[in-house]
Amino acid sequence: MAKTARERLARLFASTGQAGSFSAQLQAPAQAVELEVSGVGPVRLPVRAPAAKKLIAVARPAMFGRGEQTLTDTGVRDTWELTPDQFTLGGSGWTALLDDALEHFRDELGLLRRARLRAEPHSILVYGKGQFFLPHQDSEKHDGMVGTLVVSLPSAHTGGELVIDHAGESRTYRASREDLTLVAFYSDCRHEVTPVRSGYRLALTFNLLADAGTPVPEAGPVTELAGCLTEHFTTPATPRYGGRDLDPPNRLVFLLDHEYTQRGLTWHRLKGADAERAALLRAAAERAGCEPVLALAEVRETWSVGGNEWDDYDEDDADPDDHQLDDLIDDEIALGWWTDPDGSGGEPISLHVPGHEVCAATPSKSLEPYESEYEGYMGNYGNTLDRWYRRAAVVVWPRDRAFAARAEAGSQWALHELRARIESGDLAGARAAAESLAPFWHRTAAQSGLFGAALEVATCLRAAGTATMLLEPFRVETLTPEHAAGLAAAAGQYGQAWTRDVIDGWFGQQHRHGTAWHEWVEELPRLCDELRVAGRAEAARLLAAGTWHRLHDELRAWTTTARAEFRRPQLEQLSAPLTRLIEAADDTQRREISAALREFGDPVLECLMPVLRSAASRRTAGFDEVARDCGQRLAEILARPQREDGDWSIAWTGCRCELCDALRTFLGSRTQRTLEWPLAKDGRRHVHTQIESADLPVRHQTRRQGRPYTLVLTKTDELFTRAATARHTAETDLAWLTAVPSPGPPG
Numbered sequence: 001m002a003k004t005a006r007e008r009l010a011r012l013f014a015s016t017g018q019a020g021s022f023s024a025q026l027q028a029p030a031q032a033v034e035l036e037v038s039g040v041g042p043v044r045l046p047v048r049a050p051a052a053k054k055l056i057a058v059a060r061p062a063m064f065g066r067g068e069q070t071l072t073d074t075g076v077r078d079t080w081e082l083t084p085d086q087f088t089l090g091g092s093g094w095t096a097l098l099d100d101a102l103e104h105f106r107d108e109l110g111l112l113r114r115a116r117l118r119a120e121p122h123s124i125l126v127y128g129k130g131q132f133f134l135p136h137q138d139s140e141k142h143d144g145m146v147g148t149l150v151v152s153l154p155s156a157h158t159g160g161e162l163v164i165d166h167a168g169e170s171r172t173y174r175a176s177r178e179d180l181t182l183v184a185f186y187s188d189c190r191h192e193v194t195p196v197r198s199g200y201r202l203a204l205t206f207n208l209l210a211d212a213g214t215p216v217p218e219a220g221p222v223t224e225l226a227g228c229l230t231e232h233f234t235t236p237a238t239p240r241y242g243g244r245d246l247d248p249p250n251r252l253v254f255l256l257d258h259e260y261t262q263r264g265l266t267w268h269r270l271k272g273a274d275a276e277r278a279a280l281l282r283a284a285a286e287r288a289g290c291e292p293v294l295a296l297a298e299v300r301e302t303w304s305v306g307g308n309e310w311d312d313y314d315e316d317d318a319d320p321d322d323h324q325l326d327d328l329i330d331d332e333i334a335l336g337w338w339t340d341p342d343g344s345g346g347e348p349i350s351l352h353v354p355g356h357e358v359c360a361a362t363p364s365k366s367l368e369p370y371e372s373e374y375e376g377y378m379g380n381y382g383n384t385l386d387r388w389y390r391r392a393a394v395v396v397w398p399r400d401r402a403f404a405a406r407a408e409a410g411s412q413w414a415l416h417e418l419r420a421r422i423e424s425g426d427l428a429g430a431r432a433a434a435e436s437l438a439p440f441w442h443r444t445a446a447q448s449g450l451f452g453a454a455l456e457v458a459t460c461l462r463a464a465g466t467a468t469m470l471l472e473p474f475r476v477e478t479l480t481p482e483h484a485a486g487l488a489a490a491a492g493q494y495g496q497a498w499t500r501d502v503i504d505g506w507f508g509q510q511h512r513h514g515t516a517w518h519e520w521v522e523e524l525p526r527l528c529d530e531l532r533v534a535g536r537a538e539a540a541r542l543l544a545a546g547t548w549h550r551l552h553d554e555l556r557a558w559t560t561t562a563r564a565e566f567r568r569p570q571l572e573q574l575s576a577p578l579t580r581l582i583e584a585a586d587d588t589q590r591r592e593i594s595a596a597l598r599e600f601g602d603p604v605l606e607c608l609m610p611v612l613r614s615a616a617s618r619r620t621a622g623f624d625e626v627a628r629d630c631g632q633r634l635a636e637i638l639a640r641p642q643r644e645d646g647d648w649s650i651a652w653t654g655c656r657c658e659l660c661d662a663l664r665t666f667l668g669s670r671t672q673r674t675l676e677w678p679l680a681k682d683g684r685r686h687v688h689t690q691i692e693s694a695d696l697p698v699r700h701q702t703r704r705q706g707r708p709y710t711l712v713l714t715k716t717d718e719l720f721t722r723a724a725t726a727r728h729t730a731e732t733d734l735a736w737l738t739a740v741p742s743p744g745p746p747g
């Protein structure tokens, strides 16, 4: 099958990958360095045991970094350390040796020729018998740091080997007894020092720093790569699982091999093969009229891992990474950060990248995942293994599609760019660019914190339709009081009908909500106040109306739920947002809300009494009408005739089927307490459901004798205790209501 431009590009890079290694070694004569340690004096090489002991006497136990902290833990690292202020390095040949060594390492590690390496002394380490350093990665302590240089001093010892891993490859370095042994490696390589078995191991460590140089590739297939890029960006993409061709891709994401931190992600600090490939790609992008940035990607792969041989796999014992990977079932790549095209900084983004935009010289499966998870037999796929990787990438897009390519990633920059165009007077250009967001903006905007910027741009565009498109995807929960001024300005620009549409959209059905949005209502009074102050009372009204609409639905659902143990906590939970809504509403809306609340059944009290209690304790006004209505309702409840002793009738409707008719007759009887009802299975189930869902005080049991079995229904004493409790609650509530002072006129 003909290769796509993307595949050819990956192959071109695979052949450039030989250039750099993750670690490299060099030996040099010991005379080249003179080491002097304060409190000890000159240290003669090779180092003998008495000198090593003197060094230990002025050293301290080494620390190690974990996240933000620096700790000593001899279970992780057990060695003695001297800091740079305690020693000096010199000698006639030292500077020249180091310069030569750094040049050698720059080439061996595959840094660009233009880059300059520097070594900054970090420590002297002394390992005695049994001392070691467990596998770890060095943190990049400075901008510009790319790796570590270890200069082992000659000294007699066994053990104490330096083992360095990268991408599944491992190298072991032993120090010479006579010479200096220099080993350089990239910071993203895991490495360890194995326990010293005898003698002393001494090492000078340095941070390796790379200075910026213009990364120009020396020669190479730039033209061919540029051709691949052009073809990639002009050829319709073929979806992986078939189907119609898609539009030509907007991006090419080329995955790099080394790991980088956000801070370390700059062109001149790329390591090994990455440096060369990125420089080539950058030059090719330039030639093909494209723009490149560096990005951090999260990659998940799901592999099938064989069949029967894993049947007796024991999750606790086995290492998931021991599995033989068979087929790639699924993968997912998301970019979470990228740099600015001018290299000046970066920003968090969120972008899922389809497979037809991705390529790599090294497949993820040859790298070390940062997490693996084994799933036993999963039906369709047998056993599967999920693996997660963090990879860096060069992302390229055609310069003339840069705006959409960046905007789709949720880039704050895209909105800044729109604003800049508006400010520079290019309103038409800004409108056209904003319009180009339409195909994906509903996906993008919702997942990032762009509301404020979007409001501002939407207002300045002075194009109602485009403004709606920009603002529609947000959910109301992302609107905070900080956005009040922006919303007021937009409402002022486009008028009431537009504002209503947009706000209705924010409350719309497409934004599914659980109960998390209740928290948002906490801030509603402040938001509405600020809108009114800004002269946009109408916008405040619309927000309160939308909130009431949702709360009304929730109140209706829960007040009609018969089972108290489900209903009561839910209604109580609704009291907080309802309280805030009543605070936020204007007088007219308050009257409307009160009127609507009167239409609910008595269980609404389970929400309203907490509302009133919280309003009273916070001395907020505006609850008079609700309080009066509740008082009335409670009085009516108490005025109802009490259940007479011996009255076992239960009012109930049920559905209109024959079974429910029979059940209703039994329930309605003042005297009949039990019913023995021969009934087949389906019938019994229907009656069960009716009793349960209405929370009737009736016990139902099946006597498994005869054909059909007999359903035995018994009215329980709860019929009386419930009525008594309800009455008692009503009395207490009414007494409280009558006693509590009114917080005064609304305001």
Ligand SMILES: O=C(O)CCC(=O)C(=O)O
Binding pocket: 125, 133, 138, 150, 162, 191, 193, 203, 205
């Ligand atoms: O002792 C060595 O050779 C390496 C020490 C090391 O890994 C470190 O200081 O981070």
Ligand SMILES: [Fe+2]
Binding pocket: 136, 137, 138, 148, 191
């Ligand atoms: Fe280290």
